[in-house]
Every structure is written in C-alpha cells, then in structure tokens.
Amino acid sequence: MPTPATTASTGPGAARPRPPAPGGRARRRRAGGSLLAYALVAPAALFYAFFVLRPIATSVQYSFYDWNGVTTATWAGFDNYIAVLSEPKLVGAIGNAFELILYFSVVPVAIALFAANLIRSIAASRLATAARTVLFIPQVIPLVAAGIIWSWQLSSDGLANQILRSVGLDALTRAWLGDFDTALPAVGVIGAWVQVGLCLVLILAGMTRIDASLYEAARIDGAGPVREFFSITLPGVRQEIAVCVTVTVISALASFDIIYVATQGGPGDSTLVPGLQIFYLAFFEREIGTASAFSIVLMALVIVVVLPLQRLLRGRES
C-alpha cells in the first residue's frame, strides 16, 4: 500500500511495472489512494484548522462571555449579540459598511461597464495595453498606501481642493475626510479608485470574448448603441460583473486598512466600520466578548450577501 513515506522514497529508478491484479486492483488502489490523498491534504488542512477554524470556534465561544482579556470571564448569554445589533454606534458601523458597498462596488462596476463599452473597439490597441498596466497599479500597492496618498489629496490643501479652486468653486472646498457629511463618501472615493481598474480590465476581457458577429447582426437589424449594450454586451459579461461585485462587496464589508489610515473611523463615528470597531473593541476597549460577537456577525453578513451573488455566477456556467 503506498503510504506517503514509501512513495516519496521510491526514487525515479524505482519505477517498475506492477503486476496486474485484475478484479481487485481498482478497489485496492482506491483505498490505498485515499490514504495517500489524505496524507497530502493533511498539512494544508492542519494549518487551516489551527489558524482559521480554531479561531472561528474560539470566537463563537468568546462571544457568549463578558471578558476583558485578563480576569475571569463571566457567562453573558446573548448579551453581546444584543449589544452588536442594538447599540447605535455598533449598528451604525454596519450601516456604514453597507453604504460603502455603493462606493466600493456599485460605482466602480458602473464606471467600468460604461468605460469598457466605449473602449471595446480599441481593446487590442497599444494604448489599451498600456492602460491595463497603469489601471492595475492601485490593485498592487498596499491599501494603506492608497489611504495615505489619498488622505493628502483630500486634505484642505490637497489636489481635490486645488482643482475646485482653479475652476472657481472655492465655496465647495473643505477637508473632505474631516467633515461629518463628506467623510464616508471621501473614503468611498479611495475605495472606488482602488477597485475601478480591476473591474475595468476584468469586464473588458469579458467583452472581447463576445462573438463579434452578434454586434454585426444587431447593427444590420438597426439596433442602436443602447439597445446593443443591453441585449448583447450586458448579458455577455454577466459572469465578469458577478465576479467584480463579489470581490468589491467583500472589500466594502470587510474594509479596514484604508479607513484605519485615512480617518480612524472619524470624525465622530461617521466612518466607523465593523472591521475597525472589532479592532477597537478587542485591543483598546478590552471588550473581547462584544468584539467576538461582532466578528461572528461580520462573517455571517459577508456570507449572507455573497452567497446569492455566487449563485448568479454559477447560473451561467451550468
């Protein structure tokens, strides 16, 4: 029976044809193969179980206790969950995360769709190839760097206000990240800037795979560009859109890095999001129970939002 140790030690020279064992051969190989297969999966599974599944289980456990991380924990029942779903500050953080979906996901996907549709005909040009590289830069740099770069652009002396002043809109200038009304949309701009390139390149790749004869047929039938977009292009890139939406929605719900460097959740709690709130609860306010309950709620939220999108994605493959 091939165990990992013996198969690993049979070097290249040890390959000898095995005597055929008709009948029982397939079954025996299957049983032995199973053991070997699991031995190969085991190291990955152990790391995953110990550093991901175990913390999830511990999170569930902590979430039912009142604990400051040092002294003895006391049973709290569902109190922590009730706090997460009723305290205005914590509920507000969840609300902010959902508002961020608009900026991190809806806006970039819409821009990408619009732009990709206009670029489609020159997708193979040298300019488009260069654009592919340039538009990908925000995906490659750390989100923290994007946050720092944009904090400066959106500050009172930054590029955003400089542009406004140069066109005479001085009245609109402000510290975009420091204003209660504009802080969350301003953070959203940073997220949109990061995501739009990925969405554009992905959707454009999908569009170039659409059969060109469909467009020719549509034009011969006299379909206008709008009609063409809705009846050929949009259905053709459904899968790519689902991917973009999935990736960007997760980045909105689980946002942390950008907001940590750009606003720290402020001013007030206007840009507080679940990720940041969990961090504060666990490591500053020492409310391990509430932080854990919030973690569980966040994980559940992501799954509840993403699963239907995945179904949409699979819808086309089958």
Next chain:
Amino acid sequence: MITSRREKIIGRVILVVLMLVTVLPFVSIFVTALHEPGSYPQGIEWPETPHWENFGLAFQSADMFRLLGSSMLIELGVVPAAVLLATLAGFGLGHLRPVGARAVFIVFILGLTLPFEGIITPLYFQIRDLGILNTRWAIILPLIGLFMPFAVTWMRANFATIPRELSEAARVDGATTWHLFWRIHVPLSVPAISSLAILLFLWTWNQFLLAIVLVADPAQRTMAGALGAFQGRYGTDIPLLCAGSLLILTPTLIVFLVFQRKFVSALLQGSLKG
C-alpha cells in the same frame, strides 16, 4: 467588427482620463515630497528648490534596509510553504479525489470569503499562548493558514483540468503516484504555481491587519505594516511622509512593472476563481 472613427476617439479619450485619474495622486505625492520638510504645500505645486534629500532622510528614518529585510524574511516564511502545502493538497483533492474529497473541499471553500478581522481577536490570544507574539512567526504561521482556502481551491482547480487520459496512460506504463505527481502533474502546473506564488507574495507584502495587531515593532513587520507605523510617526510632516510612502511603494511598483503581464493575468484569474 463595424466601428466608427468617432467611437475609437471617444474610447481613447476615456482611457486617457482613467489613466490620469490613476496616476495624478502619485504625481501629487511625488511633487509634494520635494518640498521643504515641515511645510504645507498645495496639491500639485513644483517647489522653488526641490529638496531631493527628503528621500534620503525618509530612507534613514524609515530604516528602509531593515524593513525590506523583514518583509523578505516574512515572504520566505510564507510563500514557499503555502505554495507547497497547497500544491500537495490540490493534487490530493483535484486528482486523487479520495472518498469524501468533496466534503473536505467545501470546508476549504467556506474560508474563501472570511474577513481577517473576523478571527483577529482569538488569533491574538492564540499567538500569545504560543509565545510568538511580536516575532515574525506571528505573521508567517497564521498567514499560511489564512491563504489555504484560496491556494488549495486554486491548485485543485488546476489539477482537475489536467486530462485524465495522461494519468491513465502513465499508470498503465507503471508510474507510481509520486511519479505521476512529480513528472507529469507538477511540470504541467508550472503556470498555475507561479501565478499562485505571485499572488501570495503580493498579499503577504501588503498584509496590514496581522502586522499591526500581532507585531509591535515595525522593523519586524510587513512593508504595509511598517508604512502604517511610519504614518503614525511622520503624519504631521507632509513632505517627509510623502517621500517615505513613495520609498515604501517603490519595491512593489518595480516588481509589478517587471512582471506586469504575469501579475495582471494572475490577479484576473485569481478574482475569477476566488
């Protein structure tokens, strides 16, 4: 394809606008980095006398050599191990397909959408109890585990697409499973393995949350974590902060521009599968 001239011109204009929006923030921090330290320049404004020495100053204050070294050590700890574990597991689940492989695979998939913030609290206590808090192991070991859902899914998908006839033929010729893996499957999987390595390299380099929670000393962190600390120290000196940010970004940008085609296709495939 029937396309008019006007459409092509509009397309070009859109592309140029998008590229400008992407690049302008970088231009802005570059120009700002050349201003006198401690001053408050306006948006994009070329300084009267460019202070090129800011980059040297920032290089020293950020302790760039140690940061680069620390990030590389973390990369060396994470990427080869994660790629190896995922390749073995992917072969097991994607090619050998033992009884129950589907169930095991589903457990891995469950981790795909996991936000890291979801487990950071218990992870902190777990790492503390292991006695590796404030060491690079505190980032390396959890990251390997956290990368497994994606990496195993990725490698499994790769091994599942290798034609079964190839393996059957090799079996008939008497190849052992080890041979099959090492001589046939791994060589055919080089593109998938290298794409995975690139993605994991990038995600490790840019990892922020684990770095700031589990490692207090910026010199033991990832590049992104160190950048966070740099902002905390020089947040008020805008030109110096800009110079430091640019320096910390430069290695990523160089690696990206060198391997750009590979990067773009890896990230695209990565998001399609993830």
